[in-house]
Amino acid sequence: MSLHESSFAKSVEKPSFFGRIRPEWLIIGAAVLIVGWLALVPLVFLLWQSFMTPAAGDIPAIFTLGNYVRALTDSSILPLFRNSVVFATGTSCLALFIGTLFAWLNERTNTPFKMMFYAASIVPLVIPSILFTVSWIMVASPQIGLFNLMLKNMFGLSGPVFDIYSMGGMIWVEGLHYSPIAFLLMSAAFRSMDPSLEESALMSGASIGQIMFRITLKLVWPALIASFFILFIRSIESFEVPALLGMPVGIEVFTSSIYEAIREYPSNVGLASAYAVVLLLIASFGIYFQSKLSSQGSKYSTVTGKGFRPRPFDLGVWRIPAAILIVLYMILVIVLPFLVLFWSSLNKYYSVPSWSALSRLSFDAYVKVINYPMVGQAVWNSAMLSLGAATTIMLLTAVICWIVIRTKLPARWLLDNVASLPMVFPGLVLGLSVMICYLYLDIGIYGTTWIIFIAYVTRFMPYGIRYNTTSMLQIHKDLEESAAMSGASWSQSFVRIVLPLLKPGLLAGWIYIVVVSIRELSSSVLLYSPGSEVVSIVIWELWQNGQYVELSAFGVMMIIALFIVVMLAQLVGKRFGVKEA
Amino acid sequence: MINPKFHEGITRRVLALGLVVVLAAGPALAQSVAEVAAYDGPDRMERLVAGAKKEGTLTLYTATPVDDVNQVIAAFTAKYGIPVTLWRGSSEDVLRRAVTEIKGGRHDVDVIETNGPELEALHRENILQAVDSPVFSEIFPDAVPDHREWVGSRLNVITASYNTELVSEADVPKRWDDLLDPRWGGKIGIESEAYDWLATVIQSFPSREEGLAFFRKLAETNRPPLHKGHPQLANMTASGELPIMLQVYLYRVHQMEQDGAPIKALSLGPAIARINGLGVARTTAHPNAAILYQQFTLTEGQKILASRHFTPTNTKEVPFPAGMEVKVIEPTGMLDALTEWRETFETTFQ
Structure with a gap:
């Protein structure tokens, strides 16, 4: 690997601000300003609120340290925090294991059904949390769970085999639900890996296991860390699974304290913010640790100027067990919840699959959902918002990651950190900060779809950063240097070299953001206005009213639509960027 | 060269912002x-x-x-x-x-x-x-x-409900004390945030202390699981997850009954209602x-x-409806004492 620095890299390190302003600095400067503004609005709000008492009626908010005192000294928080950490660790490990294994099989080997599997593996992420959890209640609840009933009948057991209402059940459901996050990130990392190191190992007589642990996984270390980090934060914040599966057996998590504080009257946003600041500090530590990895330069770069051609690895006889594993996974995690949902959508009321219920089936719920007030508008708005936010975020954060990884600008780690922080803000606090900011700063976006767009870009920007960072770490800078030597401008080399090489990460991050922004509720609910309704509001409405059947029908249609979007994105993605051998 | 998509996005955004600013002028009273x-x-x-x-x-x-x-x-x-x-x-x-x-x-x-x-x-x-x-x-x-x-x-009347396939007509509880029967161990569901319900339902007991004592006893003897959301409680009654639920919305029970679900409202005293x-x-x-x-x-x-x-x-x-006795959840009281009732609720049921 070449380590000498070209004139191009030097010019970046010694910016020529004072000579003449070069066009790339306008783009880079604009990207920094936009990201800084988006991330600082909620951060400033959060810090400010955390030092204020709640305002009610004629009593104004005043400065206080009480929120921190209460957040840090309340002894009842400790057990909740412990539950949260156990839950988040378990979930992250399970999701990371599943996601990595299947990403490896899918990207690095010649297992069958690849293309289909990539799209299908996104399905658990598409299913709204509530629906995914409820399908698992129907499958593994001790009272009515299908698996338990089947096993009871088959082996004449007296008690249930599985109990979904337990810490294990929570980890299982959330881990499966989040496994696509790890799958997407790890797929991107595996796809950008030069196989020549693995091939050399194979030729020197290493086994598949040795290659996997000693070469493959070591090379994708940054992606593993990033996945674990995202998974951990997401499961710490997660609300639905602990509420539906933990609450009945008394397992409460940290998030419920934030939720309770906001629900009080007057709403104690200050206390909720103080809790969030504590989480923020923990997350900052994680981000700092990751930026240490990025500063190790070319250690993880396998995409170099030397004939990079990603090529699958021949599993030989192991193709068959791998195929069986994939089919099992697909049945358990994708087909089964989907079928439970489909079954529910054909019923008249919430009921467990049974022969006797067959006579009641109908497609009424689908008709009802299609004719539901605001559904058309919501689907259109959500489609525009999610596609727009995903594209904006991935391009914007590509520039930010380039600055963080490629330049030696002072305080670039701060840029990484600031842009990653919104990941930890409670959705409602983030929504409230955006709401208040544009209510007072009247530039005409309040009450329009743009305010939701801003909230989505802010909220999901951190994911763009993580997806892009892991991919960019794999690209060696000598490619850009060669471009610069051949006379390419920064913009040319960025658009024609960096972005195409980043494609696996860009595409994976894009898909992830499209899916999660369609599901985003806690910020959207405060920011939407008549005319700018979004899909998650419809989901919430149906759930609030207990219209579980219609909700299932909606879920089924959403899964099919997003499955098609992902397949299309895959096809389009194949036509751009590096051709695969 | 700037990426054309990026450029176009920004231009469109700026234009849209300008337009909205021009149009946002409020009418006078x-x-x-x-x-x-x-x-x-x-x-x-x-x-x-x-x-x-x-x-x-x-x-x-x-x-x-x-x-x-x-x-x-x-x-x-x-x-x-x-x-x-x-x-x-x-x-x-x-x-x-x-x-x-x-x-x-x-x-x-x-x-x-x-x-x-x-x-x-x-x-x-x-x-x-x-x-x-x-x-x-x-x-x-x-x-x-x-x-x-x-x-x-x-x-919004909050009532108890039962699954008609799992609870026979003869077994249907008629008074609060019937819920203490050990046969209902783990089978009575409670809404996890029913603070206002608890505050109001104990008014139909001779005293606040006796009311709270009853629910503490219920929690000790039959360990009722907590589930989130009144509509979800109604769904879970219908699916047979739990045969008895203490807080479901009466209108939901009626709607589900109409659809043929095996669910019925259960009267154990005055109904509790949110205004x-x-x-x-x-x-x-x-x-x-x-x-x-x-x-x-x-x-x-x-x-x-x-x-x-x-x-x-x-x-x-x-x-x-004839014979319907309703106790209304008092809005001012709930606003001031929500936190206190949440704590009472949690010490009673958790």
Whole structure:
């Protein structure tokens, strides 16, 4: 690997601000300003609120340290925090294991059904949390769970085999639900890996296991860390699974304290913010640790100027067990919840699959959902918002990651950190900060779809950063240097070299953001206005009213639509960027 | 060369922002809101209708399910030709949005419809306009607060329910004490945030202490699991997950019964009810339309709400079902003592 620095890299390190302003600095400067503004609005709000008492009626908010005192000294928080950490660790490990294994099989080997599997593996992420959890209640609840009933009948057991209402059940459901996050990130990392190191190992007589642990996984270390980090934060914040599966057996998590504080009257946003600041500090530590990895330069770069051609690895006889594993996974995690949902959508009321219920089936719920007030508008708005936010975020954060990884600008780690922080803000606090900011700063976006767009870009920007960072770490800078030597401008080399090489990460991050922004509720609910309704509001409405059947029908249609979007994105993605051998 | 997509995106955004800025100019108040609200001459209705037609539009923030509130709106628009713009959120979202917007100088909302304690919070935040209306005398007394800044339009009755396939007619509990029977061990579901329910239901026990003692005993003997969300509780009764649930919405039970689900309401004493109501914003630009809508909901709207299985508050329009005994959750009390009741609830059931 070449380590000498070209004139191009030097010019970046010694910016020529004072000579003449070069066009790339306008783009880079604009990207920094936009990201800084988006991330600082909620951060400033959060810090400010955390030092204020709640305002009610004629009593104004005043400065206080009480929120921190209460957040840090309340002894009842400790057990909740412990539950949260156990839950988040378990979930992250399970999701990371599943996601990595299947990403490896899918990207690095010649297992069958690849293309289909990539799209299908996104399905658990598409299913709204509530629906995914409820399908698992129907499958593994001790009272009515299908698996338990089947096993009871088959082996004449007296008690249930599985109990979904337990810490294990929570980890299982959330881990499966989040496994696509790890799958997407790890797929991107595996796809950008030069196989020549693995091939050399194979030729020197290493086994598949040795290659996997000693070469493959070591090379994708940054992606593993990033996945674990995202998974951990997401499961710490997660609300639905602990509420539906933990609450009945008394397992409460940290998030419920934030939720309770906001629900009080007057709403104690200050206390909720103080809790969030504590989480923020923990997350900052994680981000700092990751930026240490990025500063190790070319250690993880396998995409170099030397004939990079990603090529699958021949599993030989192991193709068959791998195929069986994939089919099992697909049945358990994708087909089964989907079928439970489909079954529910054909019923008249919430009921467990049974022969006797067959006579009641109908497609009424689908008709009802299609004719539901605001559904058309919501689907259109959500489609525009999610596609727009995903594209904006991935391009914007590509520039930010380039600055963080490629330049030696002072305080670039701060840029990484600031842009990653919104990941930890409670959705409602983030929504409230955006709401208040544009209510007072009247530039005409309040009450329009743009305010939701801003909230989505802010909220999901951190994911763009993580997806892009892991991919960019794999690209060696000598490619850009060669471009610069051949006379390419920064913009040319960025658009024609960096972005195409980043494609696996860009595409994976894009898909992830499209899916999660369609599901985003806690910020959207405060920011939407008549005319700018979004899909998650419809989901919430149906759930609030207990219209579980219609909700299932909606879920089924959403899964099919997003499955098609992902397949299309895959096809389009194949036509751009590096051709695969 | 700048990426063309990126460039185009920015240009479009800037253009859109500019356009919206130009269009966002608010209309001035024509007639004082307080004047319209206080007028009680014989031609009150005629003046309201005429004024409302001139105002021509109305914005409603509501916590009532969209399907249900749309029926009332459709009838209102059909009668007066005034279109209604609707925003729907949870009762807390309605409160938060209305307060934040009005304090931030944005006066979009004309009528606010939500749950009792949240309406009482709006009163304390000086958001609502007191209204004088002859129809208030026809309303169930607990639903009209002295300050008349809001008025209850429907009761959301919370009842116990059971699964008819799992609980035979003979086994159906009839009194609170029947729930202590060990056969119901782990089989009675409780809503995980039913603080207001607990506060009100123990009023039907001889004393607060005896009431709390009963629920502590229930928690010790039969360990009832907590589940989140009243609608989910109703679903779980129907699916057979748990045979008995203590807090489901009565209207949901009726709707599900109609669909053939094996669920029935269960009476163990007076039913507990949340008041949902509506008030007019002080800052409204459409006072006539806003007051007219409130009036409509409390009169003709009542039959529509009844047809959606809600319990209307105007007992002259729709009398209470025969023999129904209701204890209303007191909004002011709940607003002040929510945290305290949450703690009581948690020490009792967790």
